[in-house]
Amino acid sequence: MCDAGPFRDLPDLPALLKGCLAQIPRGRVTTCGALADALGNRIAARWVGYFMPHHEHRDDCPCHRVVRAGGVLGPYAAGSPRDKAERLAAEGVTIHGDRVDLDAFGFDGFASDRPLERLRRVQEQLAAKIRLSRRKTIPRLVAGVDVSYREPDVGVAAYALVDVDTGELAWSTTLCRRVGFPYVSTYLAFRELPILVDLLDEVRKAGRLAELLLVDGTGILHPRRAGIASHLGVAASVPTVGVTKKLLCGKVDLEALGPGQSRPVLLGDRVIGVALRATAGSRRPIFISPGHRSDVAFAERVVRDLLRGRRLPEPLYWADLLSRRSARQAS
Numbered sequence: 001m002c003d004a005g006p007f008r009d010l011p012d013l014p015a016l017l018k019g020c021l022a023q024i025p026r027g028r029v030t031t032c033g034a035l036a037d038a039l040g041n042r043i044a045a046r047w048v049g050y051f052m053p054h055h056e057h058r059d060d061c062p063c064h065r066v067v068r069a070g071g072v073l074g075p076y077a078a079g080s081p082r083d084k085a086e087r088l089a090a091e092g093v094t095i096h097g098d099r100v101d102l103d104a105f106g107f108d109g110f111a112s113d114r115p116l117e118r119l120r121r122v123q124e125q126l127a128a129k130i131r132l133s134r135r136k137t138i139p140r141l142v143a144g145v146d147v148s149y150r151e152p153d154v155g156v157a158a159y160a161l162v163d164v165d166t167g168e169l170a171w172s173t174t175l176c177r178r179v180g181f182p183y184v185s186t187y188l189a190f191r192e193l194p195i196l197v198d199l200l201d202e203v204r205k206a207g208r209l210a211e212l213l214l215v216d217g218t219g220i221l222h223p224r225r226a227g228i229a230s231h232l233g234v235a236a237s238v239p240t241v242g243v244t245k246k247l248l249c250g251k252v253d254l255e256a257l258g259p260g261q262s263r264p265v266l267l268g269d270r271v272i273g274v275a276l277r278a279t280a281g282s283r284r285p286i287f288i289s290p291g292h293r294s295d296v297a298f299a300e301r302v303v304r305d306l307l308r309g310r311r312l313p314e315p316l317y318w319a320d321l322l323s324r325r326s327a328r329q330a331s
Helices: 013-021 032-039 042-054 081-090 115-127 188-205 228-236 296-305 314-330
Strands: 141-151 154-163 169-178 213-216 240-244 262-267 270-276 286-292
Touching: 013 032, 013 042, 032 042, 115 228, 141 188, 141 314, 154 188, 154 314, 169 188, 169 314, 188 228, 213 228, 213 314, 228 240, 228 286, 240 296, 262 286, 270 296, 286 296
Parallel strands: 141 213, 213 240
Antiparallel strands: 141 154, 154 169, 240 286, 262 270, 270 286
16 A cells, blocks of 8 residues: 555645635735745745636635735636726725735735645655665566546546557556645645555556556656655655656756757756657657656666657656546546
8 A cells, every 4th residue: 555644634725725815804905926925835826826716706705805916906706807996996995007006905914824834844754755776677567647637626547557668558547536635836746646646556456566657747856856756656665757848946958959869957066857858849858857766867768768759758648648538538
């Protein structure tokens, strides 16, 4: 069995956000950034901004008191920006054009236990458990895992086992589960690890757990050196490699990067991953990093060995395809 630990008891971030919204006084406004700060990390501002026009809205909802950075009114779940302006004006907020003066009307005095700070500490503790080790041999069977979404809170995880010699899919399975944690950049593990742990438990019962997993997400190429590939490797006690299309941290020179070429991703003077342009048809690179019980050189080597003319290595190509196909069928 995989050890999911603190991932089984996660904070209800939407409910906590609503609790912060309820604290905004009449006649005052706040910003998505201030709400993200109250939750414990400014990086959540993008999710807060998405939540505002998409949540289940009621007549007494105070979401009209949330404006964009600089005081721009922004969208409103119950109508147009003009409707939002009228509600604010009725509460005594002065609006000039499409803006509110944050110096005069801004509010950031939230009472909150800052849940994202606690989750950041979980990542930091996990980082201390990661073991990076040089591996010499690529196993005959390598698996990939990925998660797609039927709805924002319903995920479909896929496991694809691939024969390294032939590149062919040897075995696969999928699992559909409700997902309780939203997508917040650098906190992906808290959204997807629970369903991936359940998936690997089923795979283990079937006797098809690979000696090496490729994970759609980062390994140590993460601001706290603990991306989802690292979390999954530690939880499942298996070697993992992270592959992602998005660079979360570090510096890399991508100038004139040719097909098949790679460049190191540096954090200070330490190499924590590589950027690889997999094909001539894809100008954007993929970013590869060790997750657990592997190293940077091995991570790049195994991904290269499993490229078959696509941007993604075969295990992740199949995991992505199967998870998206199952999500469509389920909906």
